[in-house]
Amino acid sequence: MNKQKKKGIFYYLNPRHLSDEVASMNMKVDWKKAILAYVLFVCAMIGAGYGFRLDFLPYTISLIVVGFVLFPYLTYLFYKQQYEEIRFGDVNNYIERTLYNFKANPIIADTLKKTATTFQPGPMKNLIELASKTVITDGDKAALEYIEMEYDNTYIKQMHRLMLSVASKGGDYSESADLLLQFRREWMERTTSFQRQKKKRRISSIMAIGISLLICIVMERLLIYATANPNGISKLPLVEMVTCITIIGDFFIYLTVQKLAAGSWLQSTTTNSDKKIKETYYKATHFDKKKAIRDAAIMEVLPLAIAIGGYLLNIRFMYAIAGIMAIYVAFNPFLQQSKRKKLLHSELNVAFPRWLMNIALLSQSNSVRVSLQKSVEEAPVVMLPELIKLNNALNENPGSKEPYYDFLKDFHMSYVSSAMQMLEAIDTGTGVNTKKQINELIAFNGTLLDKAEREANDNVLAGFLILDWAPSGVASFKMVVDMVVFMLVFMGSFGTLMNV
Numbered sequence: 387m388n389k390q391k392k393k394g395i396f397y398y399l400n401p402r403h404l405s406d407e408v409a410s411m412n413m414k415v416d417w418k419k420a421i422l423a424y425v426l427f428v429c430a431m432i433g434a435g436y437g438f439r440l441d442f443l444p445y446t447i448s449l450i451v452v453g454f455v456l457f458p459y460l461t462y463l464f465y466k467q468q469y470e471e472i473r474f475g476d477v478n479n480y481i482e483r484t485l486y487n488f489k490a491n492p493i494i495a496d497t498l499k500k501t502a503t504t505f506q507p508g509p510m511k512n513l514i515e516l517a518s519k520t521v522i523t524d525g526d527k528a529a530l531e532y533i534e535m536e537y538d539n540t541y542i543k544q545m546h547r548l549m550l551s552v553a554s555k556g557g558d559y560s561e562s563a564d565l566l567l568q569f570r571r572e573w574m575e576r577t578t579s580f581q582r583q584k585k586k587r588r589i590s591s592i593m594a595i596g597i598s599l600l601i602c603i604v605m606e607r608l609l610i611y612a613t614a615n616p617n618g619i620s621k622l623p624l625v626e627m628v629t630c631i632t633i634i635g636d637f638f639i640y641l642t643v644q645k646l647a648a649g650s651w652l653q654s655t656t657t658n659s660d661k662k663i664k665e666t667y668y669k670a671t672h673f674d675k676k677k678a679i680r681d682a683a684i685m686e687v688l689p690l691a692i693a694i695g696g697y698l699l700n701i702r703f704m705y706a707i708a709g710i711m712a713i714y715v716a717f718n719p720f721l722q723q724s725k726r727k728k729l730l731h732s733e734l735n736v737a738f739p740r741w742l743m744n745i746a747l748l749s750q751s752n753s754v755r756v757s758l759q760k761s762v763e764e765a766p767v768v769m770l771p772e773l774i775k776l777n778n779a780l781n782e783n784p785g786s787k788e789p790y791y792d793f794l795k796d797f798h799m800s801y802v803s804s805a806m807q808m809l810e811a812i813d814t815g816t817g818v819n820t821k822k823q824i825n826e827l828i829a830f831n832g833t834l835l836d837k838a839e840r841e842a843n844d845n846v847l848a849g850f851l852i853l854d855w856a857p858s859g860v861a862s863f864k865m866v867v868d869m870v871v872f873m874l875v876f877m878g879s880f881g882t883l884m885n886v
Contacts, residue, residue: 401458404461407462408465411465412469412508412509415465423461427457431446432446432450434446439621445627445629445630449630456637463645464644473652477542480505480542481542482567482570484545492556495518495529499515513536513537517532530549533546541569544747547747551751552751554751555750555751562747565828565829569832569835576836583843583847584646584847587847587854588646590850594857595857599632602864619872622871625871628867632860632864649846658733666729667730667771673726682718682719689708690712734794734797734799735799735837735841738805741769744761748760754812758777758780772793776789791806808823812827
């Protein structure tokens with residue numbers, strides 16, 4: 387499925403749009419099941435309305451309408467989860483079959499034809515067959531790019547780089563292919579384990595929503611009994627509105643859970659947009675401490691004015707506001723710089739291993755210097771400035787080691803220094819066996835990529851953990867409102883009794 391502009395929730399309200407989106411994933415909407423699911427949802431909302439003693443108009447009907455708006459998008463996410471799992475299986479099989487076939491016969495067109503025969507009719511088989519035909523008209527690189535455009539996956543790209551390198555220059559590639567097979571197996575195990583954990587967290591989040599709503603119902607019933615009134619506080623407009631807001635809030639928590647669950651299986655690591663990375667990099671590398679201090683000193687005029695106002699008006703609370711604002715103004719520039727460095731560090735943890743793998747595979751048929759220059763074309767945005775600086779420094783001082791040691795040194799990443807030392811040794815030929823060094827570099831990179839992907843997966847799971855607690859926060863809001871209303875009603879009743 388090609389990348390396209392994101393569609394909003396309202397887009398899927400049109401049944402044709404929903405059907406087309408699901409069809410683009412090579413599936414069909416089961417309308418009978420979809421309608422049945424919506425009917426069950428309506429029954430659940432009527433049951434919730436009864437449990438909370440909501441008036442059907444306008445409250446229960448409002449819940450049904452909101453559900454009607456969200457339901458088509460949830461249906462789309464349901465199919466997308468299946469789609470991503472199918473794509474993962476196709477990519478996993480494609481990498482494994484292609485590498486084995488290529489080891490047996492290192493001709494790209496023949497490898498693709500043989501790999502296509504191992505797939506059942508479907509999108510992947512059609513794409514491989516198209517790519518095998520494209521080799522004849524447009525060449526090996528263009529043919530493989532067809533597959534990369536449709537299946538954006540780091541391990542596919544790594545394999546294709548090796549295939550192109552071998553097709554261009556030949557050489558002993560068996561050990562490199564075996565390492566890529568090992569990485570594929572580790573990626574498969576890591577991803578399937580991650581998806582199992584996501585499924586458990588998703589179930590946990592849904593249970594949290596159900597339990598929090600049940601607690602709200604029980605709490606409201608207890609308050610009804612305490613007021614000795616058949617309806618208690620449940621029929622008060624404020625309480626009914628807050629109940630609706632609580633349930634709708636849980637709708638959107640559930641929607642967020644489903645969106646996370648339907649994320650791509652092919653790229654577990656998520657990054658910021660190129661535009662944001664460029665802006666962040668520029669601000670981080672052009673940060674001027676002296677200017678930041680001067681600007682902060684100028685901005686301190688505002689909290690000073692508030693403090694003076696507090697003194698003149700004899701309002702002590704304004705002193706506290708001025709003090710908090712003064713601290714914020716003084717430290718904010720440095721906090722922002724710290725956030726920028728943290729974001730760039732996170733991006734580099736993902737980008738550097740992928741770039742390093744491309745360097746290692748390019749080095750199969752090129753010198754390290756040429757590989758570094760070629761890598762600029764496909765380098766991650768966060769690395770481009772440093773990479774250009776590295777190439778320029780090597781061109782100016784061909785025999786110098788310093789450009790390698792200075793690469794990304796401001797980010798203080800120890801594994802970068804280790805990798806660049808390995809590259810420098812391959813470049814200068816100081817190692818015993820260049821081929822062995824390249825394979826060691828590939829193996830080292832595999833360790834880095836594994837670590838980066840596990841950290842990215844942990845970040846996603848942390849998002850689920852937050853969503854586990856979100857229903858409790860929404861429920862707490864409702865219970866606080868219920869208690870405040872109850873106290874007001876109770877105190878009013880008590881006052882009436884005292885006046886009798």
